[in-house]
Amino acid sequence: MTVLRYAAFTRDPAAGNPAGVVLDADTEPGALTDAQMLAIAAEVGYSETAFLTRATDGYTVRYFSPKAEVPFCGHATIASAVAVAERTGPGPLLFHTLAGEIPVVTSRDADGQLTATLTSVPPTVAEVPAPDLAEALAALGWSPDDLDPALPPRIGFAGARHLILAAATRDRLADLDYDFDRLRNLMLWRDWTTVKLVWRESETGFHVRDAFPVGGVVEDPATGASAAALGGYLRELGLVRPPVRLSVLQGEDLGRPGHLTVDIPEGTGGIQVTGNAIRMT
Template identity: 65%
Template sequence: MTNTERTPQPHSPAPLHPPAPEVLHYTAFSADPEGGNPAGVVLDASGMSDAEMLAVAAEVGYSESAFLTAPPEDLGGGHERAFTVRYFSPVAEVPFCGHATIAAAVALGERTGPGELLFATRAGAVPVSVSVADGTPRATLTSVEPYVQEAAAEDVAEALAALDWPSGDLDPALPPRVAFAGARHLVLAAASRERLADLRYDFEGLKSLMLRLDLTTVQLVWRASDTVFHVRDPFPVGGVVEDPATGAAAAAFGAYARELGLVPEASVLTLHQGEDMGRPAELTVELRPSDPRVRVSGTGARMR
């Protein structure tokens, strides 16, 4: 063998990379892809790390994306359509997201048919039902058991300062509270539709307050009638200015309305959201006297 000859060496196989997850794009609380709140949906996130899910959510850029995997054994037993679901905004994981739940349920329903689902979330087990009427899919989630707490006066004052809302612009019939139905929300009621429509706020100031109080959104409300409300949800902790339709906040608001006696124990409320953003959405909130949990329903549609 000469100095220039070498024994052939076997080539090492190129490292195998798992295929990129398929990300579906659905809107929730609207049958029109141009309305409602968009969500990314990954129906098979098995093998994805936290960092990978966060990276996908950031790339998608919606307020939240849902990632589905096999359920824990203690949840899936006997339930054929049970899943673990995790929710990521572009900057962080959140314990529960209503619109991404509706979007994921509609996506599953289009593939496996209508029926009952069970989602294991960080907030708890969330039953979801999917139906189809006149070709339009609709999903209903049942929240975890909610609670409503007093809001400290100094926290309300800090929120109003960040929103640049004078205290006199609040509706005294709907006092501030912190409400939970899977995630925590500060409920503030505007005295007029004009006040609600004028939303220009201190992003970092409100974000700082929300992080300190462990809030997911601030639920801004205006009461149009006994059972109809217009709502907006600043979401700076998720890296976006505003959520076009917020199912978790709708569930929390249902608990709030019942706790304060604003509506009968058996009620169906209609929440309009997203109109001021050009993405109108309609959320239906159902309260039942025999069940402390809140049901939130809406349509959904595939965007692309």
């Protein structure tokens, strides 16, 4: 079994978010079972490994963390699209995921590096029940005063569900030391894929972190699925004026800086997330 390793949302193999990619998962050396895919993801040890099989109009893609399958993963989508583009050339792709159809376009940027743009499923936003918010803050060791009142807590969805919490200061965002088991149990109960912690530096500039205990890791270094959910959240709550492009920085506090470009169109359609990916040695 060949597992390709890419760093997504970066041009530096030592930065961004590592993802495993298995091309031709149905033929190399044979169709993989769910248990085998989970075992491979656990052995790879990244937050996500993507398994691709050919479909008549694109690829069927499944995403596994070391602990469980997830319906959609943005950084592994970017990595997978670049891996396909390296094999067949850049252009449009269609990924069939458990969350729905995800169109992806690969191209070369101004420096000749491969880049990929995914379009999420239509996002939704929901209120956070007060007991769930209180439990999440307690698990994080945050108080209500640590939150930015201009960006209220919500559940954002753009292929997977994420609790979105905005920190009042950059220092609060940087100081992440949470109760792993307590937060994981809440997230499993509420079907949250990550807890997305954000700090708004400017109108279109954000620093973010994603707690990911349900995937078996403390933190995801660069998270495309939750970036799309953030875009839907900002549009739904009227916190940006679409069409607008966001610059999202993630991974700095882990020593693996990544950059995600998020385009928010008008209306109710999917959110576009763009980034580079590079093969890791």
